[in-house]
Amino acid sequence: MSSKDSPAAPVEREKTTGLHKGDIVPGVAKVDPIIIADGIRRTFGGLTAVNVDHVEIPRNAITALIGPNGAGKTTLFNLLTGFDKPDAGKWTFDGHSLAGMGAHKVARLGQVRTFQLTKALGLLTVLENMKLGAKDQIGENIFRGMIPSLWRKQEAEIEERAIVLLKKFKLDAKSSDFAASLSGGQRKLLEMARALMSQPTLVMLDEPMAGVNPALTQSLLDHILDLKDEGMTVLFVEHDMHMVRHIADWVIVMAEGQVVAEGPPDQVMKNQAVIDAYLGSHQDVDLGVVTGRIEGELNTAAIDLAEEVKELDANIAKRKETGK
Amino acid sequence: MDILQILSNTGSSLIAPATIGYALAALGLAMHFGFTGLLNMGMAAFMAIGAYGYAISILTFGFPWWGGMLVGIGGSLVFALILGIPTLRLRGDYLAIVTIAAAEVVRLLFLTTTFDKYTGSADGLSGYHASFRSFNPIPDGTYGFGPWEYNANGWWVRIFGIAVLALAAFILWAVMRSPWGRVIKGIREDEDAVRALGKNVFSYKLQSLMLGGVFGAMGGIIYALPASVNPGVYVTSLTFFVYTALLLGGAATIFGPIIGSVIFWGVQTLLSNLLPALVNIGVLPFMTTTQSQTVRFILVGVALMLLVIYRPQGILGNKKELTFVK
Numbered sequence: 001m002s003s004k005d006s007p008a009a010p011v012e013r014e015k016t017t018g019l020h021k022g023d024i025v026p027g028v029a030k031v032d033p034i035i036i037a038d039g040i041r042r043t044f045g046g047l048t049a050v051n052v053d054h055v056e057i058p059r060n061a062i063t064a065l066i067g068p069n070g071a072g073k074t075t076l077f078n079l080l081t082g083f084d085k086p087d088a089g090k091w092t093f094d095g096h097s098l099a100g101m102g103a104h105k106v107a108r109l110g111q112v113r114t115f116q117l118t119k120a121l122g123l124l125t126v127l128e129n130m131k132l133g134a135k136d137q138i139g140e141n142i143f144r145g146m147i148p149s150l151w152r153k154q155e156a157e158i159e160e161r162a163i164v165l166l167k168k169f170k171l172d173a174k175s176s177d178f179a180a181s182l183s184g185g186q187r188k189l190l191e192m193a194r195a196l197m198s199q200p201t202l203v204m205l206d207e208p209m210a211g212v213n214p215a216l217t218q219s220l221l222d223h224i225l226d227l228k229d230e231g232m233t234v235l236f237v238e239h240d241m242h243m244v245r246h247i248a249d250w251v252i253v254m255a256e257g258q259v260v261a262e263g264p265p266d267q268v269m270k271n272q273a274v275i276d277a278y279l280g281s282h283q284d285v286d287l288g289v290v291t292g293r294i295e296g297e298l299n300t301a302a303i304d305l306a307e308e309v310k311e312l313d314a315n316i317a318k319r320k321e322t323g324k
Numbered sequence: 325m326d327i328l329q330i331l332s333n334t335g336s337s338l339i340a341p342a343t344i345g346y347a348l349a350a351l352g353l354a355m356h357f358g359f360t361g362l363l364n365m366g367m368a369a370f371m372a373i374g375a376y377g378y379a380i381s382i383l384t385f386g387f388p389w390w391g392g393m394l395v396g397i398g399g400s401l402v403f404a405l406i407l408g409i410p411t412l413r414l415r416g417d418y419l420a421i422v423t424i425a426a427a428e429v430v431r432l433l434f435l436t437t438t439f440d441k442y443t444g445s446a447d448g449l450s451g452y453h454a455s456f457r458s459f460n461p462i463p464d465g466t467y468g469f470g471p472w473e474y475n476a477n478g479w480w481v482r483i484f485g486i487a488v489l490a491l492a493a494f495i496l497w498a499v500m501r502s503p504w505g506r507v508i509k510g511i512r513e514d515e516d517a518v519r520a521l522g523k524n525v526f527s528y529k530l531q532s533l534m535l536g537g538v539f540g541a542m543g544g545i546i547y548a549l550p551a552s553v554n555p556g557v558y559v560t561s562l563t564f565f566v567y568t569a570l571l572l573g574g575a576a577t578i579f580g581p582i583i584g585s586v587i588f589w590g591v592q593t594l595l596s597n598l599l600p601a602l603v604n605i606g607v608l609p610f611m612t613t614t615q616s617q618t619v620r621f622i623l624v625g626v627a628l629m630l631l632v633i634y635r636p637q638g639i640l641g642n643k644k645e646l647t648f649v650k
Contacts, residue, residue, distance in 0.1 A: 081520070083516065083519070083520075102519075102524075103516075103519045103520060104519050104522050104523055104524045104525065105522075107519070107520055107521060107522035108522040112520065112521070112522070113520050114520075115516070115517070115520070119514045119516060119517035119520075120517075121509070121510050121513035121514055121517060121518075122513055123509070123512070123513055124506070124509055124510060124513060128506055128509075129510075131503070131506060132506055132507065132510050132518065132521060132523075133521050135522055137503045138503075139502045139503035139504060140502075140503045140504050140506075140507055140523070141504065142499055142504050142531050142535070145498070145499050145502030145503060145504035145505070146495070146498040146499055146502065148501075148502070151502065151503060155503065191517075194521070195520075195521070197521075198521055198522060
């Protein structure tokens with residue numbers, strides 16, 4: 001763990017490299033893949049939400065899944081975790097074929113996920129939320145549940161583990177409060193901590209940073225980096241490019257249901273296909289500077305953008321005139 | 325107006341078999357609705373299956389009383405499976421619609437003349453008491469004081485009913501404090517989150533439906549134990565009355581359903597005695613004694629509405645734990 005109790009300056013941690021075999025193309029083979037997916041298709045009526053020919057997720061690395069809205073990222077997440085069934089395709093996790101397997105069985109294999117819209121169990125306490133995450137509980141059988149002597153010992157162990165995790169996520173002071181009383185960011189933390197209670201090998205986070213304030217972002221990032229240090233694999237969907245650049249070892253870009261590019265973050269973000277599909281050519285420009293609301297230096301890209309905006313405005317004005 | 329008689333009737337209703345039957349059914353609904361979040365609107369069917377299972381197996385097949393009860397419980401387990409397997413994948417409100425329909429199907433099956441030989445159709449069933457009474461350990465005679473004065477058979481039914489109720493409450497308490505109960509409450513909050521943690525949500529919901537269904541069936545049996553099985557009892561409004569009792573006491577509590585049933589029946593009996601008496605002495609000149617019996621049910625409906633709006637957690641519920649506020 002890098003950050004203890006004091007909010008020390010974030011330690012730059014080394015990225016994992018050398019994850020792929022051969023040339024980097026969409027669907028490139030990995031040295032040690034944890035998920036291998038083939039020919040996954042999911043359609044909603046006439047819309048093809050996901051159409052992935054081949055993709056591999058590297059083990060013990062942090063992989064980011066990015067792409068514009070509607071690219072099929074969350075749908076792919078749902079398919080991989082058994083929350084949705086594909087029309088076609090097969091995929092394996094850690095050597096187990098997951099096709100047609102229900103969500104709870106997937107989770108038991110050690111592939112645990114969180115949700116884009118946080119699902120804290122509001123009327124359970126924070127501690128109960130945590131304990132629910134633990135796997136293979138004796139007392140979760142209705143008959144054995146009625147005899148406390150069978151599960152007390154395990155329950156105590158689970159509680160101990162839960163408290164350690166809650167401390168780490170700075171939620172220990174809240175452990176006896178209803179989860180409904182937590183703030184949005186705290187719920188994100190709780191959901192992640194709860195997922196870790198099941199001691200997963202692959203953690204799948206759907207937009208872990210959405211709605212989290214900048215101060216909390218840093219600690220969440222550290223938590224995600226810690227997961228890798230502890231030997232877990234992380235796959236996450238995120239729109240925040242700074243975060244992706246900062247923590248991801250590998251980036252997979254989706255657009256219109258397909259994997260359009262992948263590679264190490266700094267390379268992917270220079271890829272013209274990715275810039276066109278998702279980032280836009282002015283990703284590093286402060287909009288406030290372009291519009292003149294904020295004093296600042298306009299770099300060449302911003303000047304280009306400002307000119308483009310002017311041009312567009314002129315076009316619109318012209319069209320209005322000719323329209324009349 | 326005989327105030328003493330009115331109070332005596334009211335007092336007697338507090339431990340009447342009907343009250344105990346309602347309390348058991350309300351415990352079942354606490355399991356379904358309060359803890360698991362299953363909006364089961366077909367509790368009347370579980371009660372009917374319990375009561376008919378008990379009566380038919382004694383009258384037609386000559387079972388002893390405990391055999392009849394086992395048949396009633398077994399019937400409710402089978403019904404829970406048949407009801408649950410296709411419907412538990414539905415979202416809450418759809419489940420309510422399907423269960424209400426299933427309960428009507430069950431009631432009409434018991435009512436139809438096709439099976440008159442077994443079910444007595446509209447006449448219902450009676451005369452199945454011999455076996456249960458033959459196990460009565462209480463010597464003949466009348467016991468008790470004040471409003472609670474019953475003969476040996478009356479006490480035997482009540483003591484048996486209270487024992488069953490206590491056992492059911494204990495079982496509910498024991499399972500809800502266990503990790504099993506934690507999963508169940510998690511499902512009430514968000515079943516996808518629980519599924520993502522590796523729990524077989526469908527199986528848990530089915531178990532909940534079966535356990536609550538058994539409580540409902542026992543409620544139906546206790547309700548029918550002292551007198552007869554009457555098909556007019558197991559109508560949809562029975563389910564609503566049991567919900568009223570449940571919400572009155574507190575949906576996500578153990579003792580709430582019991583206290584709720586006792587209060588529900590106490591107030592019902594009080595009103596059914598008091599209102600006609602008030603009409604007779606001319607205090608309520610705008611209605612007849614017959615109308616006053618209907619007014620009683622209107623008041624129940626109003627009470628249910630007020631409860632849900634102003635005190636959704638019930639008498640015993642934790643104020644923070646509002647089942648309706650999401």
